[in-house]
Amino acid sequence: MRCLALAAAVAACGSPPAPSSSHAIRFLHTFNPRETELFNTTIAERGLVVDASLVPFARGHQVITELLRGGKDCPDLIRIDATWLPGLVAAHLLRSPPENLANAGWSPIAKELSLAEGALWAVPQSIDGLVVVRLNGTPPVGPSVAELTGAAARAQLCGLAHPLGVRVDGYWMVPWLRAEGVELEPTQVESDGAVRALREFSSLFGSLAATPPSAGGEAPDELRRWNAHELAYWVTGPWQLADLRDRDQIEVSELAHAPRGGQLLVVPDCAPQPAAGWRLAQELTSEPVSLIFSDAFATIPTLEAAQGHATTLVQHTLAALAHAKRLPHTVVTPLLFDDLNPAVAAVIAGDATPEEAIAGVRRGWRRLEATK
Amino acid sequence: MKTKKSSLRWSVLIVLSLAAVVPTVVVGSLAISRARHDVEDEVQRGALAHIRALGAALDGTLQDARRTVDFAASQWADASGDRRSTQLLARRLRRDLTIVKTLSILSPEGALVSGDPIPGGFDIGSHSFGGYIGDAVFEKGHPEIHMVVQARGRTGELMGVFVATLDLAFVHDVIAAARLGPGAQVIVFDGRGVPVATSDPTGISATALSGDPVVDRALSSTVEGTLSQNGWVSAYRNLSSYQSLRGVRWAIIHRQPEAKAYALARRTTRDTLTIGIIALAIALALGAYFARRLTRPLADLARRADLIAAGMTPDEPPVKGPGEIGTLARSVDEMAKRIAERAELTSALARGDRLASVGVMSAQVAHEINNPLTTVLGYAKLMLEDKPADHPDRGALELIADEAERMKKIIGTLLEYSRAPRLSEPAFGSGASAGTSRPSVVIEHVGRLVLPQLKKVRAAFQTEVTTEVLISIEASQLQQVLVNLVQNAAQAFTHGGTIKVTAKAMPGGIATLITVSDDGPGIPVEARVKVFDPFYTTKAPGTGTGLGLAVCKHLVATAGGSIELVDGPNGRGVEFRVVIPNIA
Numbered sequence: 001m002r003c004l005a006l007a008a009a010v011a012a013c014g015s016p017p018a019p020s021s022s023h024a025i026r027f028l029h030t031f032n033p034r035e036t037e038l039f040n041t042t043i044a045e046r047g048l049v050v051d052a053s054l055v056p057f058a059r060g061h062q063v064i065t066e067l068l069r070g071g072k073d074c075p076d077l078i079r080i081d082a083t084w085l086p087g088l089v090a091a092h093l094l095r096s097p098p099e100n101l102a103n104a105g106w107s108p109i110a111k112e113l114s115l116a117e118g119a120l121w122a123v124p125q126s127i128d129g130l131v132v133v134r135l136n137g138t139p140p141v142g143p144s145v146a147e148l149t150g151a152a153a154r155a156q157l158c159g160l161a162h163p164l165g166v167r168v169d170g171y172w173m174v175p176w177l178r179a180e181g182v183e184l185e186p187t188q189v190e191s192d193g194a195v196r197a198l199r200e201f202s203s204l205f206g207s208l209a210a211t212p213p214s215a216g217g218e219a220p221d222e223l224r225r226w227n228a229h230e231l232a233y234w235v236t237g238p239w240q241l242a243d244l245r246d247r248d249q250i251e252v253s254e255l256a257h258a259p260r261g262g263q264l265l266v267v268p269d270c271a272p273q274p275a276a277g278w279r280l281a282q283e284l285t286s287e288p289v290s291l292i293f294s295d296a297f298a299t300i301p302t303l304e305a306a307q308g309h310a311t312t313l314v315q316h317t318l319a320a321l322a323h324a325k326r327l328p329h330t331v332v333t334p335l336l337f338d339d340l341n342p343a344v345a346a347v348i349a350g351d352a353t354p355e356e357a358i359a360g361v362r363r364g365w366r367r368l369e370a371t372k
Numbered sequence: 373m374k375t376k377k378s379s380l381r382w383s384v385l386i387v388l389s390l391a392a393v394v395p396t397v398v399v400g401s402l403a404i405s406r407a408r409h410d411v412e413d414e415v416q417r418g419a420l421a422h423i424r425a426l427g428a429a430l431d432g433t434l435q436d437a438r439r440t441v442d443f444a445a446s447q448w449a450d451a452s453g454d455r456r457s458t459q460l461l462a463r464r465l466r467r468d469l470t471i472v473k474t475l476s477i478l479s480p481e482g483a484l485v486s487g488d489p490i491p492g493g494f495d496i497g498s499h500s501f502g503g504y505i506g507d508a509v510f511e512k513g514h515p516e517i518h519m520v521v522q523a524r525g526r527t528g529e530l531m532g533v534f535v536a537t538l539d540l541a542f543v544h545d546v547i548a549a550a551r552l553g554p555g556a557q558v559i560v561f562d563g564r565g566v567p568v569a570t571s572d573p574t575g576i577s578a579t580a581l582s583g584d585p586v587v588d589r590a591l592s593s594t595v596e597g598t599l600s601q602n603g604w605v606s607a608y609r610n611l612s613s614y615q616s617l618r619g620v621r622w623a624i625i626h627r628q629p630e631a632k633a634y635a636l637a638r639r640t641t642r643d644t645l646t647i648g649i650i651a652l653a654i655a656l657a658l659g660a661y662f663a664r665r666l667t668r669p670l671a672d673l674a675r676r677a678d679l680i681a682a683g684m685t686p687d688e689p690p691v692k693g694p695g696e697i698g699t700l701a702r703s704v705d706e707m708a709k710r711i712a713e714r715a716e717l718t719s720a721l722a723r724g725d726r727l728a729s730v731g732v733m734s735a736q737v738a739h740e741i742n743n744p745l746t747t748v749l750g751y752a753k754l755m756l757e758d759k760p761a762d763h764p765d766r767g768a769l770e771l772i773a774d775e776a777e778r779m780k781k782i783i784g785t786l787l788e789y790s791r792a793p794r795l796s797e798p799a800f801g802s803g804a805s806a807g808t809s810r811p812s813v814v815i816e817h818v819g820r821l822v823l824p825q826l827k828k829v830r831a832a833f834q835t836e837v838t839t840e841v842l843i844s845i846e847a848s849q850l851q852q853v854l855v856n857l858v859q860n861a862a863q864a865f866t867h868g869g870t871i872k873v874t875a876k877a878m879p880g881g882i883a884t885l886i887t888v889s890d891d892g893p894g895i896p897v898e899a900r901v902k903v904f905d906p907f908y909t910t911k912a913p914g915t916g917t918g919l920g921l922a923v924c925k926h927l928v929a930t931a932g933g934s935i936e937l938v939d940g941p942n943g944r945g946v947e948f949r950v951v952i953p954n955i956a
Contacts (some may be wrong), residue, residue: 033595040592052592053563056612059504062495063563073564342502342528352527360529367480367530 024052025276026075028067030060030263038296042289048280057081061334062150068093074221076277079125082113082262083327083334089116090331095267095274101282109321110302113262116329122264123281124288124302126238126293129260131320132177132253133226133234133245141233143256143323145179145200148233152208155232162210165226165234166201167218168348170340171259172235174327176201178257184336186365189358196353198354212348236319241298252316260324262302332368339364381667388659393652400648404641411637412605416598419607419626419633422466422595426558427611427624429546434505434538437469438519441534442503445523448477449531451948458486465536473516474537474844477523480530488537496520507562508540513566515540543569554635556628558613561587563622590623605633605636669693673701680708706879713934713951728804738783745783749776808955809847811875811886812837818854825859830868833858837875843884843952845931850952853935854888857948860920861890863911869945883933883954889947900937928952 027050031039043050053075057062059324061084068074070089080088088094096102099236102120110124132141132148141151148164155163166172168182174184180193180200205211210230213221219240224230227245235255244250265281267274283289287309290301294310300318301307307318343357352360377953386389444465451457462475474488482496503521510516516537523532547558548567558571565581565588581587586599599606606627631638672691679686686708691701752773759766815835843850854873861871874887895903895910902908904925907916928935933952940947 036592037595051588053588054592054610054612055563066495105820180766338502338522339528339530342530344528346526346528356527357529360525360527364480364530371481 001145018258023273023276024049025077025273025280026050026073026201026271027052027077027277027280028055028064028075028078029053030055030057030081031079035092035293035297039284042292043280043283046283046289048283050280054166060084063088064088065091065093068268070269071270074268074269074272076266076267076273077280078266080122080264080266081334082124082264085114085122085264086116086333087331088266088331089121094121094271095269095271096121096277097281101278104285105303107258107302107304107307109318110262112326114220114264121163122266123278123285125263125264125265125285125290127260127300127302127318127321128237129153129262129321129324130172130235130237130255130258131317132325133236133241133244134232134251134253135229136249136251138232140251141203141253143254145175145256148235148255149204149208152233153370156208160230160232162208162225162230163232165205165209165222165231165236166204166209167222167235168205168212168341168345169218170337173197173340173344174259175235175255175257178325183328184259184333184340185330186332186336186369189362189365194361195354195358198344198358202344202354211347214331222346238256238298238300241313241317242296247298247313247330249255250313252313252320254320254323257322258324258325260321260326332365335368337364339368377530380670381663384663384667388663389656390446392655392659396652396655400644404644404648405823407640407644408543408634408637411640412634415605415628415633415637416607419556419605419628420596420598420609422552423558423607423624423626424611426546426550426560427609430543430560430611430624432472433542433546434519437471437538438503438521438537440469441465441472441519441521441536445521445532445534446525448534449523449525449529455486464489469536470537471538471542473539476535478533479534482533485532490518490535496522496535505538506517507564508527508568512567515543517562517568540568542889547571549612552626553628553632555632556626558626560592560622560624563591565591568622583706586625586627587623600630603630604628605630628672666697669697673697673704676708677704680704680711683784685712699840710880724893741785742780745776745779749773751778807844808842809845809850810840810842811884812840814847814850815854815873815875815886818851818858821851821855822858822862826862826871829862829865831862831865832868832870834870834872835874836872839875839877839884841884842955842956843931845928845933845952849927849931850886853927853950854886856920856924857888861888861892861945863891863919864892866893872941877954878951881954883951886950886952888950889948890945891940891942892945894940894944895937903937904935 025048029036029039029052036052040052042053052203055078060080064078064080064084069091085094097120101123104123106114106124107127110127111120113127114120114124116122134141139151139154141148149162152164172182173195176197177184177194180191180197182188182191182193184195210221211227212218213262222231222234222236223240223243226234241247241250241252263332265284267277267281271277285302287301287306290299290303290306291309294301294306294314298311298314298317300314300321301310307315310318339361343352343361346352347354347357380732394469398464423438444461448458448461449479460476462477465475466472476487476490477485478496479485480496484490502524503519506518506520508515508517516539519536519538521534521536522530523534525531543560547560548571549597550558550571552571554556556571560568560570561581561582567581578608585601586606586608589597589599590610596609597606599608604627606625608623608625611622611624669691672688676686676688676691690705690735692698693701752769756766756769756773819835823833858871858873861869869891871888871890874885874889876885877883878885899908899910903910905918905922906922907918908922925935928950931952935948935950938947938949939945
């Protein structure tokens with residue numbers, strides 16, 4: 001009897017406490033619907049009790065910043081876009097990762113995304129950026145935007161009405177800006193290069209690229225046109241590759257000056273269970289789990305070991321992003337698109353000239369600089 | 373035996389029961405499970421459809437408001453209007469958009485340009501892709517939301533921000549108009565889990581529902597789903613997928629007590645079970661009835677077999693039944709008949725043995741008597757030779773000689789009766805060997821033998837032979853039997869008649885039935901039991917020895933067969949039925 005009691009006591013001491021909702025890891029994420037379902041399934045299979053809550057990407061930066069500044073109902077782990085990191089670090093809202101995670105064998109590209117103010121503040125979860133996608137029967141294309149538009153023009157001569165796939169978005173215009181020597185920074189928009197870049201970029205629509213549909217319908221329209229083989233060269237990111245037909249016939253190539261980014265996992269300073277948050281981050285970035293996501297959605301893992309086991313398509317995408325350049329790591333970078341996107345849309349819609357639009361952007365970015 | 377009969381009935385009943393119960397239980401269980409699953413799925417699908425419709429209604433209203441404010445804001449941004457125009461625009465928006473409670477127009481820096489004041493530190497929509505709808509706020513217990521729309525001009529430049537406070541009473545109106553099931557509730561809540569609207573008028577409060585598994589599930593999901601927990605069936609949908617609510621963390625749930633939500637499923641289950649049990653009971657009752665009906669002939673048959681085995685003749689009529697049971701009953705009766713025939717044959721053999729003993733003794737007696745009788749007859753004839761015709765002793769001597777002659781004839785017959793079968797006697801008939809005969813050949817030969825005698829009495833002779841098998845009786849003995857029977861029949865005729873001899877195979881093929889029938893006067897019933905006894909005769913005194921049929925029976929019995937006397941065909945005359953075993 002005494003032995004039994006002792007055994008029970010040892011067992012009670014040795015086993016971890018049963019998970020309960022009060023000890024659940026609170027996780028705010030920006031996964032899309034399919035990613036959310038896979039996350040829920042994958043985490044449930046691993047026995048982790050996670051109280052996950054969706055933060056729609058469109059408002060993620062704003063909601064997370066407000067939440068962490070308020071300090072109430074603080075989550076243990078948050079999935080953020082890499083461009084949000086400098087702002088959160090500057091506001092002293094994050095914890096730095098423990099040493100075992102900081103030295104977990106991240107690829108240099110992934111580690112670069114997690115750096116802010118010279119230190120590592122996040123665990124990289126995935127890498128993304130813009131690449132050029134084509135079917136393997138389509139002629140290869142050089143990396144520069146000039147070579148891309150030239151190849152698209154040749155494809156147009158072969159009968160495709162609008163062979164180039166680009167989106168009405170400031171993020172997509174970044175290669176054209178950089179080709180003119182303009183980086184996505186408030187001070188650089190003052191140059192004439194920004195106007196030339198916007199003119200060049202907007203001129204694609206209605207000629208090499210199709211006239212864009214109404215806002216919100218671009219992604220499905222692009223997918224439809226690709227699957228209908230109306231596109232010869234499509235500027236897109238890994239997030240779209242999983243939905244493509246004929247994935248085994250896809251060739252991915254580099255786009256010069258393309259932006260590179262990714263998704264990060266951060267633990268806020270106000271997290272009630274920071275260790276639990278980092279444990280979940282470690283699980284999500286582990287080789288098995290990251291490969292599950294990679295296989296399902298063509299996302300690029302961040303551990304070098306996992307990258308070596310990813311599919312050929314993912315490895316080619318990673319290679320195509322090798323020379324891409326991350327967006328400036330500044331507090332205002334994510335906010336710049338608030339003004340750039342409407343300006344790009346206004347020019348493409350014919351409501352404004354590139355000069356007028358860039359002037360408006362210039363004023364908006366000056367205002368941002370002033371309030372920084 | 374009784375136990376075995378009962379066991380058979382129970383076995384049949386169990387088989388029938390299993391045949392009824394197992395499929396009924398299996399198919400019934402599957403049907404109930406499937407029906408219940410389908411009904412529950414329908415309930416959940418219905419709840420999801422309900423909240424989709426409510427979400428769409430909510431989305432439609434908010435989208436209208438957003439588009440209207442967005443259009444007004446872009447117009448305002450391009451107009452760079454004066455203060456009066458701005459005030460007019462704000463007034464018209466409040467008037468036309470009934471859900472707009474307050475409207476503020478701010479500069480890009482956040483300063484109030486026109487309209488109602490807003491709380492300090494309000495986010496004017498940076499990095500929100502042109503605006504957003506915020507979480508619910510409670511103003512004096514009344515839920516409201518702020519809708520922020522950036523006013524961008526023709527060039528996309530930010531010229532100001534429109535902030536509208538929307539009264540969420542319309543959400544409650546939308547939900548209240550919905551026809552919910554018994555006990556059902558619909559709750560719309562924001563990203564913090566705070567109810568924005570509910571179908572329960574007393575249910576709105578600023579208290580967050582976080583911790584409720586359905587609310588947590590709805591907020592953590594980007595899609596929809598169902599959850600059954602704690603006695604409630606819940607359907608949830610995250611509203612972030614709706615166009616107007618993109619970027620909003622709202623969700624909507626529909627929940628209903630399981631007992632009420634699945635009432636139809638439970639009623640269906642109960643009704644199906646009831647009907648199933650009744651059907652099963654009927655099936656079992658019918659099974660018992662048919663088991664009894666099926667086994668009753670078998671039980672009767674078993675009882676009949678018991679009686680036969682005990683050597684008794686069943687009084688009950690033969691068992692009748694359909695199909696195999698009828699065949700079995702007929703086979704049992706046939707078997708019983710064969711057994712009876714065997715018993716009779718055995719009895720006849722035993723009787724034949726006794727008669728043989730009598731015959732041997734009679735032969736010995738006859739032999740002993742024959743010599744002195746010969747002497748008596750000889751001397752009687754010698755003395756007659758010496759006496760003249762008118763001698764007074766001559767009459768007595770002639771009587772002695774006649775009677776001695778008659779006694780010699782009797783003794784001769786007795787010796788014939790007791791004579792052992794002459795195995796060396798040649799058989800006639802193709803294929804017949806010693807001790808066997810072929811009835812067709814013997815019958816034909818008999819016909820030729822008796823023809824002159826039959827002509828005298830104007831008797832017709834007919835034969836009908838349908839078998840060609842060999843039977844186990846010496847041909848001469850069979851001939852003696854048949855000649856005897858035919859002659860007996862012919863002697864009974866006074867004005868002619870027909871004598872018919874037939875031969876056919878017995879059922880089972882183990883014996884042959886030979887009949888000799890006539891249409892004469894017949895034999896009285898009381899005499900029939902004695903006709904095979906030695907020295908019994910119905911002929912006039914001095915015309916018969918009474919040994920003919922006794923000899924016939926002896927010969928037949930010696931061959932292992934039987935002979936019997938029955939009424940003639942059509943009730944006229946008599947028929948002798950001789951059964952002789954076939955050669956195997």
